[in-house]
Amino acid sequence: MTEGTTTSAVEAEAEGSADDSTIARLEQEGEIAADYLEGLLDIADLDGDIDMDVEGDRALVSIVGEGNDRSLQRLVGQEGEVLEALQELTRLAVHRETGERSRLMLDIAGFRARKRSELATLGAEAAEQVKSTGEQVKLRPMTPFERKVVHDAVAAAGLRSESEGEEPQRFVVVLPG
Numbered sequence: 001m002t003e004g005t006t007t008s009a010v011e012a013e014a015e016g017s018a019d020d021s022t023i024a025r026l027e028q029e030g031e032i033a034a035d036y037l038e039g040l041l042d043i044a045d046l047d048g049d050i051d052m053d054v055e056g057d058r059a060l061v062s063i064v065g066e067g068n069d070r071s072l073q074r075l076v077g078q079e080g081e082v083l084e085a086l087q088e089l090t091r092l093a094v095h096r097e098t099g100e101r102s103r104l105m106l107d108i109a110g111f112r113a114r115k116r117s118e119l120a121t122l123g124a125e126a127a128e129q130v131k132s133t134g135e136q137v138k139l140r141p142m143t144p145f146e147r148k149v150v151h152d153a154v155a156a157a158g159l160r161s162e163s164e165g166e167e168p169q170r171f172v173v174v175l176p177g
Contacts, residue, residue, distance in 0.1 A: 036094075044075075
């Protein structure tokens with residue numbers, strides 16, 4: 001019995017150190033991204049503060065402006081396409097430094113946070129429609145980030161969903177129970 005306890009304690013300690021090393025790696029990704037983005041802000045002569053966090057298995061980096069300063073909107077672009085491009089460039093900068101692929105998530109001026117809220121509502125409403133009609137619902141084409149948020153909202157509502165189609169026209173289909 002003592003051996004079992006010792007083994008469990010060793011396993012738990014190993015898991016804890018793996019979690020600690022993962023968090024340290026994600027924090028390092030966030031720091032590299034923050035340095036890269038600060039350089040970008042300097043070049044573009046834009047003001048913004050950079051916040052870093054770790055959520056689940058990815059680093060989150062946000063550029064936030066002061067008050068109603070809308071100058072950061074240029075870094076978001078129409079429907080977030082500039083933000084998506086900057087996220088990929090930032091991931092490449094992290095990859096160049098670490099040699100590992102990054103799943104870093106970038107938000108600028110709260111765009112992604114607002115989008116996440118809207119998409120969660122869309123997913124919940126689509127799930128309710130499927131529950132009431134029994135018919136599947138196909139949503140508009142979305143980015144991978146958008147589809148993930150919708151899939152999570154549909155799952156939280158107790159239904160299944162799938163992605164169909166080819167990029168960039170890939171879309172979510174919400175399926176009946």
